[in-house]
């Protein structure tokens with residue numbers, strides 16, 4: 060199988076072929092930086108990062124461009140409330156984005172263009188659309204003429220005639236058709252603004268992405284990412300502006316990630332129901348958050364909650380313990396046996412690892428199905444455990460263990476769970492269980508050793524109150540995050 064990606068036009072998965080051989084252009088709609096990043100934002104960027112990593116694994120030279128919308132009505136309001144320049148608000152939140160992205164192991168984009176650095180290009184692109192009769196100036200604003208482009212609605216599957224109901228011309232808007240949207244908006248004297256042929260103003264929201272994407276990636280490129288809520292109108296409008304401006308096809312594949320839901324509501328800043336990324340990172344390790352976000356197909360909706368993250372922590376821990384056990388087994392002197400001599404459990408494992416490798420990449424080739432790929436890794440952990448149980452100390456088949464390790468390494472590079480890679484994972488001691496819980500586990504071990512069962516039970520209760528469960532095994536007692544309703 061080769062990489063197939065969902066295509067919005069045919070509504071099917073289609074074989075991927077790059078616009079330019081060996082290269083991939085990828086534009087990701089970045090944050091509007093009026094506030095700090097929340098988990099919903101970072102899901103989009105983690106998903107696009109996983110996709111970029113997979114494309115790089117396949118050998119493509121990826122150019123990743125991600126903008127920041129650093130001027131917008133909400134940023135202006137925020138700056139006014141705080142009595143500071145809008146640039147201070149934007150820069151503060153851009154810095155926070157970079158901090159969160161680094162902790163979540165998101166590879167930096169090659170460029171982070173800002174709207175305010177591209178005003179001349181935006182004015183030129185807008186003037187060109189006016190010259191081509193796809194846009195018109197009215198009352199200091201410039202509007203895109205939606206009906207001037209026959210294909211409008213192709214991306215979201217809507218028809219312009221159906222869009223009419225529900226849209227109306229707001230007071231103060233000078234547009235001729237309610238469907239038309241602003242490319243340039245006049246600015247009040249006390250608002251930030253730039254000079255243009257239509258007077259002092261600032262860009263509409265959609266035009267920036269057409270201008271910056273085509274400036275850095277060319278008129279026609281491979282991937283465009285963003286949350287599903289951007290599909291309409293933002294991406295539909297981007298398509299209209301870009302295709303009418305350049306006369307070329309704009310994007311080959313759209314990567315719309317599903318949205319994060321809290322209960323039955325979408326996580327959104329405007330509704331006030333969101334979790335700031337920094338707050339979540341204070342509660343859960345970054346690798347658990349990343350594992351949680353990638354353990355669903357990126358196009359599907361994710362139900363967010365601390366319980367769900369705790370469950371993800373348990374699953375992640377199982378995977379991590381499997382990898383660690385494998386590292387220990389490899390370090391214990393397993394040596395490759397000559398080919399042809401592999402037999403018994405080693406041969407079974409070797410065959411299983413090859414099948415897991417095939418299935419891992421088949422999942423990734425299937426529209427970047429990271430959840431399916433993670434499922435394969437759990438299958439590999441199960442087979443390694445069986446091998447551990449079946450193989451005696453005299454069966455030191457290093458080769459299948461190396462094959463298993465190589466698959467874990469490839470998977471970690473693609474999923475990006477660990478900043479230090481697998482070697483770092485093995486070297487680092489467990490960050491998942493806080494010291495407070497570890498101390499209680501140690502106290503409980505001491506209580507059990509002096510056969511004080513009442514004290515041991517009480518300590519188990521205190522550990523459970525902190526959201527952890529005790530596991531007593533042959534190597535001693537450990538704690539792991541509790542499964543809600545399960546422990």
Ligand SMILES: [Zn+2]
Nearest residue numbers: 088089268293
């Ligand atoms: Zn955009």
